[in-house]
Amino acid sequence: MIDQAPAIVLLAPFLTAVLVVLVGMKYERACFPLVLLGLSFSVAAAVQTILQVVEAGTLRYYMGGWPPPFGIEFRIDGLNALVALTVSTVALISAVYSKNRVPEENGDKISIYYTLLLLVVTGLLGMVLTGDAFNLYVLLEVSALTSYALIAMGTRRATVAAFKYAIIGTIGASFYLLGVGYLYIKTGSLNMFDIHEVLVAEDLHRSTTVLVAFILITVGVWIKMAFFPLHAWLPNSYTFAPTTTSCLLGPLVTKVMVYVMIRMMLTVFDPVYTFVQLNWGDIVVWMAVIAILVGSLSALAQTDLRRMLAFLIVAEVGYMVGGVWLANTAGLVGAIYHLIADVFMTLCVFLFAGIVFAKTGKREITATHGLFAKMPLTMAGLAVGALSLIGIPPTAGFFSKWYLIQGGMASGHWGYVVALLISSLAMAVLFFRIFEYALFGVKPAEGHGDHHAGDQGKFSEASASILLPLMGTASLVLLIGIFNQSIVSIITDFLVQFNLADPMFR
Amino acid sequence: MKALGFIAVLGTGLLLLAASRDFPNWGDPDSPASSYRLSRHFITETINETAVPNMVTAVLADYRGYDTLFEAVVIFTAGIAVIGILRRYGSRNSIPSARETPLTPKKPDLIVESTVRLLIPIIQIFALYVIAHGHHSPGGGFQGGVIFGASFILLALARDLKAAQNWVAEKRTLILACCGILIYAGIGVLCQFLGDNFLDYQILHRILPTDPVMARYHSILVVEIGVAFTVTAIMFSIYSNLSSNGKMKEGI
Amino acid sequence: MELLKAIVGGMNYWIFIILMMIGLYAMITKNNLVKKLIGMSIFQTSILLFFISLAVKEGATIPILHHDQAHAKQGDHGEGGKHSDPSHKGKEAASAIEEGKEKPSVSHAGSSKIDPDRFTNPLPHVLMLTAIVVGVSTLGVALSITQKLYTEFGTIEENEILDQLKSGDD
């Protein structure tokens, strides 16, 4: 009996998407349970997959029974499995969040929204699982098209942003496709691992074509992940989209593209090629430094809550790209761990923004006035996410920064280390600004007044269906932090095969 | 902006050109892409492994069947996306069915209408031929589906959107599109239930009265039909949404 | 001469790159949203051209076996293949089959009968079929966004839309 778990990870949301369209025409209420069911299956299968990967090493699943390079295979190693589990979990959480929000924000298109949600998840999962360079392009487009639509369902500003996103996204995807074409012309293969073998066997690493292919793919992926200065599409898209959309896309899209970059750099091209032969590390890390600084400092200048978070994403992308290009194990471990951690922290803060919007109908940061007394649980959720973004233990964010800084020091990129620290500070300022609003809104300033003990204000906590996801995410952020060793060990197991030179993991 | 754009474009062009120097020449039979085992295997083994003479069809629907499934999903996604972006329901939960939109002819032009009436059956039969004959000649689900969809679009152009919707109402297009995907994916899942990988058609010989290779052959046809369903439906759906600005009432 | 040879030999690449540049330029600089989309189409089509031109092989035909050959093959798989008359050969495939026959067939184990040099590479065709579909879908979605913009702003000029956004509150 062949193990079907890897396929189910992807197929569950995909088939549910189709079913939701059919069922939604008649029984709109049945959509949500269906979505939940499909995504739960996906999560379960992803857990199963990761357990198998940990136990037995790389898992291979041949689509259509054709062995690679003739057919398309899923080759699932630690990296894939982790990211896939992350993606499906986040999808599940944001689906729960959207239960009550969709009717309000997406109007009468409930089943359409759920279908698009499931399709975007399908696309992202497909990108993560596949071992075929061209197949990745197809699924990239599945997720991209749905993203455009999900964003365009928002306000009219969102529509403008969606158009920009569509144009820039298409350029990025086309660059990627061209890059694959350039690889194909030299190797004649499309399977990632096969391409790598041919590149090594025929010593193609010195050819200009492979260099250009590398540039095309990298730039294409950078565009898609909003790496500064290619980030222009991101802030508006996530700011003006419906909150349901930004909770789904904000955490996932950029991170999955970071995964693609890592996959391409390590698996398709060789680490020796990307790190040693090209020797771009310095330039890219400096670019990342600029991205981090620009992202976090622009975030400081924002008054719109979600726009601020969107700029944080730009900074976080800088973290990860920089971490990867530090070219040592600590940096890579940090980048991959951060990828996973950041998905949840970003989700956490975006859910918070969503709840604030749901409760107050306002987008500005000032909307958080006095929320500490009114919605203590929500604020606690935000606090966990914020502490993690700032990098305070035992939240997940601390550990990723720990490894990233370690990597930066090990390879002597002091600029990167300083940028990380400055951005942590910027985030601290950002979130404490929110805390201040939340703390001081209750009681107008009057020194020490005649307020008696037990003056708590009126509780008006958000409804369970939008609060539970936040609580869940917050606890996940903590759990990822607490169990960081097991995650890191999966990542290091994955990285061992590349024989990276590194003084730290002797 | 223009100058900047020009520089960027020029840079990209030069970058691409730089690589083209060590590209194989036009039509070079020894180019890596043509001489690698992948291409050779497809050319020489397709007939043995799938019994389909048209290698493109075989590679499309079998070797890279998973890719093609998602190709169909891309179309499906686009259809749903367009609905998501444009569609404006008059009132909540009211996807009108065919009966609710009576045919309202708007002074049909005699020549146009007669021509269309003549053409549409021919177009549709040709579409069916293209779908069915994909194993032996250029063609298949996508091409046939597009042609089939075009016939409805032609009708909508010649008469109006309602006339075309009389044939395929919005609900029906969606059902059709879903069915197409479900047929394709369903075969894949069926293979899983029979104990093999997703889309590994050969296992179907257990329930079909054929040997494994011919099971692939026949499954490819079924899969192509599924694709055709989706493509037909979504082509028309996108057209009708775009032409009526999401109101689905009167088109161009 | 060398240069000329290089230019002619790499003609397909030249054409694809020029088309790509036109498309990309339009996407980046044009003010009219539909023109941007036209640029996008050109861009994507240029990539199609590039891939398809990879598949070309001198002296090879389209990757479809002739009917007879196909049936001969199918015969191996118990489908009771009928060997029809060779005079029905299609024009393109004829040479392929004759070439195939000229080759000394060592065994009748299928693979040796089909000469890979006689057929173009099917893979790029398959890929581009997918890419076409993706291109069409992207265009469809982008057009619908454009239309939504038009209904909301009454214009499809980018600068006018941005002006409206700047002046009006959302």
Place this chain on the structure above:
Amino acid sequence: MTPPAIISITPVLASLVSLLAVIPIILLGRRSNLREGTSFVAGIVKFGLIASMLPTIMAGSTIEYTLWEIIPNLAIAFRVDALGMIFGLVASSLWIITTLYSIGYMRGLKEHAQTRFFSYFAVSLAATVGVAFAANLFTLFLFYEMLSLATYPLVTHHQDKEARSGGRTYLTYLLTASILFVLPSLIYIFIKTGGGLDFVAGGFLEGRIGGTEALVLLLLLTFGFAKAGIMPLHSWLPAAMVAPTPVSALLHAVAVVKVGVFCILRVYSGVFGIEFLSDLNLGVIVTWIAAFTVVVSSLIALTQDNLKRRLAFSTIGQLSYIVLGMALLTPKGVTGSMMHIAMHAWGKITLFFCAGAIFQATGKKYISEMVGIGKRMPVTMAAFFIGSLSVIGIPLAGGFWSKIYLLWGTVEDGQYAMLAVLLISSLLNAAYFFPIAFRAFFCKPEDSLFEAKVEEAHPCAVVALSLTAVVTMFLFIYPEPFFALADAAAQHLMNL
């Protein structure tokens, strides 16, 4: 040399007990007596736990416990030694008294959000004891950050504009310094040593890093622990005086600021090692920095009219005494600096209690408004006088002993410049404290700004401040426990 370490979970419990107390405090939020009762019980349990470890420590042993290894070679671990014990004892015993005082103060002023106040107070204490018992630099850093965050809501308790800007300054200074300076140093040391961050008596950096690196790290760590208030990173302390007085008293005279100097002491002794520092002659640099802070802060204190601000600047100066004593790198200096942690704590908390009591009873914040107050609030002002004596270092109060040792340390090392600095600053201390007491008691009756109806503050507050004043005097008579601990710690650290 040292007896084997004892593995016991007591230090963890000692830290956690106040953290756990938060739950009942919040649950009992509406029943104030029970809530404060819980606070008391937690304080007593905490003190009991810490005191129960005292015999072991006095015997020269240590108590260790590794809670959780987060990253290979990097654990959250606890270890109790003499130095930690001094600090732990001071902090936990003062918590009990401060709780008593808070009840008086908060109820007296009918402050809002008292539940929040008491719960964050408990959290802060957990962090403080965590710092005291941290076994490695990483654990130390964790609790250090936890303390910064837990005290923020306390500083901004009033929730008005002033509190907000004070809180901002507070966090900005502390977080910026720790994240920009301490964290990178921490990771750098981690890389250099290949993992171990555990404090070792003689330090563990010797031989692993060069002189320049050592200098940079030393400066980064000295300034990074900005809670120590070394100039120029001192402005947060006056800013934090917007907090309610119990907070200023316990946290900004004892817990928070002492955590800062404690961290510096730990780092000098446990990471660099005293020998290593004196080999490289790095102590001198720090002594001069500290000396600068001592003198300048005393001068600034002279100019302050706001009582709490004056106390704050005095605290800044006194903190630098401790750093200075350590940086002398001589046995007597180190002993003196450790004793000063305890002595200054008791003295300064008395002063703050008094300031709070005055404010609570009269609403006055400025020294110029306190003329003649001694006649109305004799107990408070007597306590204030005793506190002043201790801080200045005049006999009849515990502060005398620590100052003597510090002076002895400078002589031992032949650093007469430092001797001069200490003496001058003591004079300055006297100059800014005595006038307050003098004007409180000895003014012409017609100058008195107070009418007959002004009385002592809430009884709880008065009891608390008398208690600390008495202890301060008692420590002059019997400094033995702290002296013994400080001496043991110094012996241990200097490898004598």
